[in-house]
Amino acid sequence: MCFSRHPFWFLVILTIFHLTPLSKSADDNTKIVYKGCAKQSLSDPTGVYSQALSSLFGTLIAQSSKAKFFKTTSGSGQTTITGLFQCRGDLSNVDCYTCVSKLPILIDKLCGRPIAARMHLFGCYMLYEVAGFTQISGMEMLYKSCSGSNINGAGFEEKRDTALNSLENGISSSNGFYTTSYDSVYVMGQCEGDVGASDCGECVKSAVQRAQVECGSSVSGQIYLHKCFISYNYYPNGAPKRSSSGSYASSSSSPSSSGPGRNTGKTVAIILGGAAGVGFLVIFMLFARGVLKKKDGY
Known part of the structure; x- marks a missing residue:
């Protein structure tokens, strides 16, 4: 089909492409903000600490698909390791899981296996401490x-x-x-x-x-x-309108109603509705074209 001879079809196809949404990059929740690594490394000739730490990481990652905050322990006695994760309050459970899943890898890569470590990303953080690690003030x-x-x-x-x-x-x-x-x-x-x-x-x-x-x-x-x-x-042009989310520690909490992605459902509906309208228009024009061809044949 030559578009120069049939400008209508060119406009129809152009309209369909125009209605297709361009992908937007999401906030980089996994960007590193800071890391804290204890100077003392784990002394682990039998591998008991490594096993406890791996178990701890696995539990924290699993829980991150259900909650925004979770704290637990792994191991026993002197090998007990306490750890937790927390996601930013306006993250969805999916984004929370995606963010938390990266933390153990980054801790291992950037800290190794110290007796305590803390990794803070833009959207979440994780920390762990071996039993007996010196505690610091919450205001530190x-x-x-x-x-x-x-x-x-x-x-x-x-x-x-x-x-x-x-x-x-x-x-x-x-x-x-x-x-x-x-x-x-x-x-x-x-x-x-x-x-x-x-x-x-x-x-x-x-x-x-x-x-x-x-x-x-x-x-x-x-x-x-x-x-x-x-x-x-x-923001010189005005701060983004965002409201506080619900309990960030609750698995049922959702992203801020006025945060990023608020109008996603509405946008998709408009796009689908527009595409459907174009589709019906194309079908109608094909039908009309067929009728005109029959008339020309007669």
């Missing part, structure tokens, strides 16, 4: 990241502090995960799943204070304490 700062770009004047720090104060006020009553925005500043906070509401509030408050001091007028910042983390980002 593990990592910070402040943008090199700064904003001076225009009331930026006041806007950021207002958003961070809203985060402080909302985190304790939101099951440990909360997001909000104020005047182009988007903030997010999350506490470890076994931290109570009161301790969660105190941890986030400490993180907020550190962000204000450590990051100054930086347009974005991340503060990771042992039991919680917060982040803020300044």
Whole structure:
């Protein structure tokens, strides 16, 4: 068929291609934020620690398809290893599983087999500790990241502090995960799943204070304490509209209703409806063409 002689068919095919959605890259939840590896390696001549650690990793990965947070132990006595994982509160169970599945591989690759390790990705983190490992305070700062770009004047720090104060006020009553925005500043906070509401509030408050001091007028910042983390980002064109999800420790929690992917079902329906409409139009035109050919034959 020559499209120059039949422009209608060219337009039909062009319309079908136009209705086909272009794939969009998802947020890179598996991007490494930081790692923490104990200096002391496991002394494991009999392989008992390796067996316990492998069992621990297997259990954590399996649970990540059902829950956003899970803590357990493996081994016994001096070979007991405690471990946990946590996913960001707005991740789906599928994304949580995908994220957590990568953590044991990264720990082994970047840390080896120390007596304790912690690997934090953008969407999830995992840690384990062998029995007897020295405990640290929940308020201990593990990592910070402040943008090199700064904003001076225009009331930026006041806007950021207002958003961070809203985060402080909302985190304790939101099951440990909360997001909000104020005047182009988007903030997010999350506490470890076994931290109570009161301790969660105190941890986030400490993180907020550190962000204000450590990051100054930086347009974005991340503060990771042992039991919680917060982040803020300044969007000159307006912060994305996202609301807090449900309990991040619950297997029934779902992504934020206003987060990425919210309109996926609607978009698919529109695309399918449009494609179906074009399909019916093509069938109709083929039928009409056949009728015209019969008339020409007569």
